[in-house]
Amino acid sequence: MRKALIKFTLLLLVWTHCAVFAAGVINIEEIDIDSAVLGEERRILVYLPAEYENKKQHFPVLYITDGDIQGMHTKGTLDFMSKLDQSPDMIVVGIVSPRHIRNQDLTLVAESPEQKGTFEGADRFLMFIEEEVIPVVKTNYRTLDYQALSGTSHGGQFAINAMIKRPCLFDGIIAISPSLYWNEKQLLKLSEKALKERQLKGRLFLSIADEEPIMTEPFEQLVNLFAHHSNEQLMVKVKKFEEENHDSTTLPGQYHGLKYLFNEWPLPKTPMTLNDLQAHYATRSALLGVDLVIPEDRANGYGQWLIYLNREEDALKLLEWNRSTYPQSLDTHVALIKAYLHFNHAEQAKSSLGKALKTVKEIDEAQRQLLQGLVL
Numbered sequence: 001m002r003k004a005l006i007k008f009t010l011l012l013l014v015w016t017h018c019a020v021f022a023a024g025v026i027n028i029e030e031i032d033i034d035s036a037v038l039g040e041e042r043r044i045l046v047y048l049p050a051e052y053e054n055k056k057q058h059f060p061v062l063y064i065t066d067g068d069i070q071g072m073h074t075k076g077t078l079d080f081m082s083k084l085d086q087s088p089d090m091i092v093v094g095i096v097s098p099r100h101i102r103n104q105d106l107t108l109v110a111e112s113p114e115q116k117g118t119f120e121g122a123d124r125f126l127m128f129i130e131e132e133v134i135p136v137v138k139t140n141y142r143t144l145d146y147q148a149l150s151g152t153s154h155g156g157q158f159a160i161n162a163m164i165k166r167p168c169l170f171d172g173i174i175a176i177s178p179s180l181y182w183n184e185k186q187l188l189k190l191s192e193k194a195l196k197e198r199q200l201k202g203r204l205f206l207s208i209a210d211e212e213p214i215m216t217e218p219f220e221q222l223v224n225l226f227a228h229h230s231n232e233q234l235m236v237k238v239k240k241f242e243e244e245n246h247d248s249t250t251l252p253g254q255y256h257g258l259k260y261l262f263n264e265w266p267l268p269k270t271p272m273t274l275n276d277l278q279a280h281y282a283t284r285s286a287l288l289g290v291d292l293v294i295p296e297d298r299a300n301g302y303g304q305w306l307i308y309l310n311r312e313e314d315a316l317k318l319l320e321w322n323r324s325t326y327p328q329s330l331d332t333h334v335a336l337i338k339a340y341l342h343f344n345h346a347e348q349a350k351s352s353l354g355k356a357l358k359t360v361k362e363i364d365e366a367q368r369q370l371l372q373g374l375v376l
Contacts, residue, residue, distance in 0.1 A: 047075040047092040060146035065155030067094020106154035148172035164194035174257030180218035201233035205257040209249035
């Protein structure tokens, strides 16, 4: 792997959340990569999750083309979705293409006999991302293996090209209004060849706006290609934004694309038992390729819901699991003691009080008196 020289510049931008979201700080890091692949210095913008510095967890990564333009609204969309538990927190990496070479970065070069076997245009830019950008991000940030790519217009063309040229590189692809007309529909021909030769896998979100036939006709042809060569490992969703144009479709396209990539992520708006929650988090774990454990506050919240519904067995089983999983959390002990008392199990409540006093390492006098006041 070629070595990349990187320079960090930390920018802190204040962003005020609307509605119920409190004001926060967006952490953006600029990294300049002295690229051996491209033969010049290039910049990426890394948007970190709000809680990145406060947590030790690792995060999935979303790479986006036109990062200087698309970064902020994508970051805002993900913040909104993750706060509502519609998607995981993600690191967003915006890859910047200067205006005068954007087409060179993102579009396919017509292949001549002299060029056969060489990497130019979008293929060279993809090599830059694979060999230099991704290693820099993985080296300097806490990342999971899950990574997705999103692009609009020429960026959408680039994203589809990445899927067929490097099918194992990204787990999810978002292609918004892709410019498939380019070079006499070259990408359509390449896609058809790739789909015939091998089974692609992952998730692909394709969208188009109310646009001219030069955009819509090859788009429909691509959709038909994927429909004709469908397989169980490749999931494709197509959405048309008939009230949007080529420029305005990016925002709704990004939201719906992310929503599709993490379609199984949201929890059902119904009471859930321990078994239900474990099954759902197993699905989330499979999606990201990592073992996820039900968070303490999530288990406690559903436990309170089950108490309200007077589902004793389910509530106690969930809250007992929560205490055993998070034994150093005073909240899990308090929740279980209250549940025992609610269901008239005074002896078990007293036993749990003794366990809390022995197990939780940091209990001050006020907390001790609160615990004893629950039972005694």
